[in-house]
Amino acid sequence: MLNPFTCLHASFNSSLRSGFAGESLNTSNMLEVQCPVQSRDGYLRIECKESRIGKAPIGVPQGVTVVLDGQSLAVKGPLGELAQTYPREVKLTQDEKGVITVARALDTGRARQMHGLFRTLTDNMVVGVSKGFEKKLQLIGVGYRASIDKKELTLNLGFSHPVRLTIPEGITVKVEENTRLTISGKDKCAVGDFSATIRSWRPPEPYKGKGIKYADEVIRRKEGKVGKKK
Numbered sequence: 001m002l003n004p005f006t007c008l009h010a011s012f013n014s015s016l017r018s019g020f021a022g023e024s025l026n027t028s029n030m031l032e033v034q035c036p037v038q039s040r041d042g043y044l045r046i047e048c049k050e051s052r053i054g055k056a057p058i059g060v061p062q063g064v065t066v067v068l069d070g071q072s073l074a075v076k077g078p079l080g081e082l083a084q085t086y087p088r089e090v091k092l093t094q095d096e097k098g099v100i101t102v103a104r105a106l107d108t109g110r111a112r113q114m115h116g117l118f119r120t121l122t123d124n125m126v127v128g129v130s131k132g133f134e135k136k137l138q139l140i141g142v143g144y145r146a147s148i149d150k151k152e153l154t155l156n157l158g159f160s161h162p163v164r165l166t167i168p169e170g171i172t173v174k175v176e177e178n179t180r181l182t183i184s185g186k187d188k189c190a191v192g193d194f195s196a197t198i199r200s201w202r203p204p205e206p207y208k209g210k211g212i213k214y215a216d217e218v219i220r221r222k223e224g225k226v227g228k229k230k
């Protein structure tokens with residue numbers, strides 16, 4: 001009886017030899033093995049495990065409405081409404097209790113990549129319309145301050161001119177003590193993107209710690225130049 005490990009090794013080596021000889025690598029003969037398990041009878045069995053994040057169910061809290069239409073999902077809650085269109089590699093189902101489950105529709109590498117990603121995006125939608133997300137920033141530096149005028153955020157960061165940023169739709173910005181910013185909203189991606197844009201204007205430097213940093217960010221400090229000892 002042929003050893004399945006020997007057959008797999010031979011198929012892999014033949015594909016490699018064709019690639020090294022200058023020919024295009026034939027991936028159709030190659031097997032993609034995730035978790036090979038040899039049973040007691042000597043046969044090779046392939047077990048493709050699902051993503052731990054992707055297979056986790058998503059509970060829908062009270063006050064949140066979910067509308068599933070094919071590959072489109074709309075979530076509505078106290079903080080607003082969000083919608084998402086899903087690729088054909090994943091499929092969504094909802095049971096009688098309202099619990100959402102994201103599964104792979106195809107068994108391909110791209111489908112495995114999309115599984116955990118879109119499960120996380122779906123969970124972020126449910127949490128966003130019910131609780132929301134927020135990021136806190138802190139301005140550190142002499143003369144650094146922030147102010148809000150209608151839908152415009154003004155930052156004084158030591159430049160020859162103030163930095164003016166238009167606050168995106170669906171994002172709320174609060175300023176405390178002129179140096180503390182709180183960015184909140186229902187869309188986690190939008191909150192993180194606008195926070196990163198603000199921080200990019202003056203990232204914290206490692207010597208004195210001046211700049212814009214997240215409230216929970218730890219800046220690794222460096223020692224400055226030391227003069228020669230006399």
